[in-house]
Amino acid sequence: MAADPSENQLGVSWHDSVWIPILNPTNVLEYFSQRTNPFYDRTCNNEVVKMQRLDPTALQTMSGIEYEVIHVQDPILFVIRKQHRHSATQVTPISDYYILAGIVYQAPDLCSVINSRMLSALHNFESAFKEAVSYSRYHPSKGYWWQFKDSQKKTDSKSTTDTKSNQASSLFQREGVNQLLEELSKQFPPNVIKESVGPGSTTGTVKLKKEVEDTNADMGDTSKETPDPNLQINDTAVNGLSSVPAASTMSKPGLAIPGQGQKRGSDSVSKQPPQKKKKQ
Numbered sequence: 001m002a003a004d005p006s007e008n009q010l011g012v013s014w015h016d017s018v019w020i021p022i023l024n025p026t027n028v029l030e031y032f033s034q035r036t037n038p039f040y041d042r043t044c045n046n047e048v049v050k051m052q053r054l055d056p057t058a059l060q061t062m063s064g065i066e067y068e069v070i071h072v073q074d075p076i077l078f079v080i081r082k083q084h085r086h087s088a089t090q091v092t093p094i095s096d097y098y099i100l101a102g103i104v105y106q107a108p109d110l111c112s113v114i115n116s117r118m119l120s121a122l123h124n125f126e127s128a129f130k131e132a133v134s135y136s137r138y139h140p141s142k143g144y145w146w147q148f149k150d151s152q153k154k155t156d157s158k159s160t161t162d163t164k165s166n167q168a169s170s171l172f173q174r175e176g177v178n179q180l181l182e183e184l185s186k187q188f189p190p191n192v193i194k195e196s197v198g199p200g201s202t203t204g205t206v207k208l209k210k211e212v213e214d215t216n217a218d219m220g221d222t223s224k225e226t227p228d229p230n231l232q233i234n235d236t237a238v239n240g241l242s243s244v245p246a247a248s249t250m251s252k253p254g255l256a257i258p259g260q261g262q263k264r265g266s267d268s269v270s271k272q273p274p275q276k277k278k279k280q
Contacts, residue, residue, distance in 0.1 A: 009106045014038060020102030028078045028099065029069055039097050039104060041065055045085070060088045076101055 019031045033040050033050070044065040049058055059066050063085055071079035078099040084092045096107040108116070137147050169177075 010108050010112060012038060013103050013105050015103040023075060023102060025072045025074055029067065032067065032080055037104065039106060
């Protein structure tokens with residue numbers, strides 16, 4: 001099948017898996033001249049020499065389209081040129097083909113290379129301009145300014161870090177902290193004051209500040225509740241006929257109240273005063 005000159009074959013490739021293991025500089029041109037190869041022109045002089053079984057050197061005496069191997073890098077790379085021969089010393093190159101690892105490609109010409117580079121550059125410029133326009137902002141009172149996505153990403157990252165910092169600790173973190181605290185408590189044990197009671201101790205027991213405060217609080221409560229033992233209330237009756245209202249007196253040591261004879265003994269029993277006789 002002859003190649004169509006009007007068709008762009010830069011994106012076309014061809015290979016024959018049967019020939020790939022046995023490719024060498026002597027049979028590479030025969031491999032290229034297969035019927036299924038779209039790059040091969042069956043009207044060329046090579047096909048005429050092949051059909052007439054002529055010597056390959058006869059191509060130099062013929063005029064027309066022919067194929068020639070111009071570079072060999074055995075066994076990976078072979079370059080074949082398609083050219084138009086005018087005489088034995090004058091030829092015009094048409095296109096080049098390279099066989100890389102058994103796969104045939106058409107080599108691009110200079111015009112195609114420049115055109116491709118210019119198109120890619122224009123595409124990059126256009127995409128950059130569109131992206132720049134998307135960042136521009138305008139307001140009648142403020143004018144023009146730029147608003148990039150980096151500032152928005154920074155605010156989003158700050159919000160995510162704040163939410164992460166407010167989250168509760170995990171079980172793994174709590175277990176690690178507990179292990180560290182346990183190791184520190186073993187290395188630096190707390191100093192606890194213990195009670196010292198022994199036969200040779202002249203001082204009393206040493207108590208902690210908390211225990212002293214507790215005992216002081218208890219003593220304050222009991223002092224409020226227990227009455228004064230010096231307060232006594234006596235109810236006396238004179239001759240059983242007239243009653244005297246009870247008087248509450250506070251007896252103190254060394255203070256005697258007239259009208260009442262009190263004698264302190266071991267049992268602190270108060271005696272009644274003697275009865276007076278009535279006048280007739």
